[in-house]
Amino acid sequence: MSEVILSARDVVREYGGSGRSNASRGKVDAVAPSRVLGGLRDRAGAIFGIGNTPLRAVDGVSLEVRRGRTLGIVGESGCGKSTLARMMVGLLAPTSGNIELDGRSVEELAREDRQKLHRKVQMVFQDPLGSLNPRKTVRAILEAPLKALHGMDQKARRERVAELMSLVSLRAEFTERYPHEFSGGQAQRIGIARALAADPELIILDEPVSALDVSVQAQVLSLLADLQARLDLTYVFISHDLAVVETISDEVVVMYLGRIVERGSREEIFADPRHEYTRLLLSSVPGKHRARARA
Numbered sequence: 001m002s003e004v005i006l007s008a009r010d011v012v013r014e015y016g017g018s019g020r021s022n023a024s025r026g027k028v029d030a031v032a033p034s035r036v037l038g039g040l041r042d043r044a045g046a047i048f049g050i051g052n053t054p055l056r057a058v059d060g061v062s063l064e065v066r067r068g069r070t071l072g073i074v075g076e077s078g079c080g081k082s083t084l085a086r087m088m089v090g091l092l093a094p095t096s097g098n099i100e101l102d103g104r105s106v107e108e109l110a111r112e113d114r115q116k117l118h119r120k121v122q123m124v125f126q127d128p129l130g131s132l133n134p135r136k137t138v139r140a141i142l143e144a145p146l147k148a149l150h151g152m153d154q155k156a157r158r159e160r161v162a163e164l165m166s167l168v169s170l171r172a173e174f175t176e177r178y179p180h181e182f183s184g185g186q187a188q189r190i191g192i193a194r195a196l197a198a199d200p201e202l203i204i205l206d207e208p209v210s211a212l213d214v215s216v217q218a219q220v221l222s223l224l225a226d227l228q229a230r231l232d233l234t235y236v237f238i239s240h241d242l243a244v245v246e247t248i249s250d251e252v253v254v255m256y257l258g259r260i261v262e263r264g265s266r267e268e269i270f271a272d273p274r275h276e277y278t279r280l281l282l283s284s285v286p287g288k289h290r291a292r293a294r295a
């Protein structure tokens, strides 16, 4: 088994609520560890007063990501996938629990040395066009991290941008264009190139192909697999689509209402799903899993 690059321990993230301090919220966490156990949830509601209960988007998640591999995270809309992703890259702090990258707290790194953090971990977003600045050319978009994170001079940046364009199979002349001139698939290649510009070890891909047509999805998935092998990358691949997760993941965790309900190797999850919710997800995948999921 390869070494663990990222680990999450009992990670909780809440939104909203009474606006009390985290310390007083921490006390309530102790009596209300779960949102799926109705009675305890009601108790938390009673403590805060009706309407003041915070929404627990991520509810006690623990997981490990191994170097050079892909962890798939699958679950329906609203189950907390993006919240977890944002905590993994330090854009959001956990309400409680901890995420470590190479043994260092992501939350601390985000506070103390954001550049160091961003040289290690990068994110690719669901909406390829929306995540690119419409007023900047591809060159400006790709040069920004080269300058900010690696202090490259102009000549080095030019060379690296050409290399990045070739890595994601975009023609060199596209470098001077603006995001709106691209298709969704091309825009996502730019999103991937921007993540690669940081030269990271780990990339968190939050629904990277969900906005794309099926044929384009396959091309981008194959590019991601190719880049992983060439550049020795580790991926966390998030999707609501089990079929997509199956094509790219080594290990899979299934999330439901902020919690992990099942985890295993890709083979285990797809050949022998144990949790009722995983079976339900599998039964909605067209084609090959249907009969097995029903059986």
Ligand SMILES: Nc1ncnc2c1ncn2[C@@H]1O[C@H](COP(=O)(O)OP(=O)(O)OP(=O)(O)O)[C@@H](O)[C@H]1O
Pocket (backbone or CB within 6 Å): 015, 016, 055, 057, 075, 076, 077, 078, 079, 080, 081, 082, 083, 084, 240
């Ligand atoms: N900034 C926020 N403020 C309040 N609630 C939020 C915020 N962001 C997310 N939520 C809520 O937290 C829960 C988890 O949201 P999250 O975006 O993490 O889910 P997701 O699994 O990524 O969903 P999707 O598949 O739609 O992207 C949802 O109920 C969502 O409405």
Ligand SMILES: [Mg+2]
Pocket (backbone or CB within 6 Å): 081, 082, 083, 206, 207
């Ligand atoms: Mg999301």
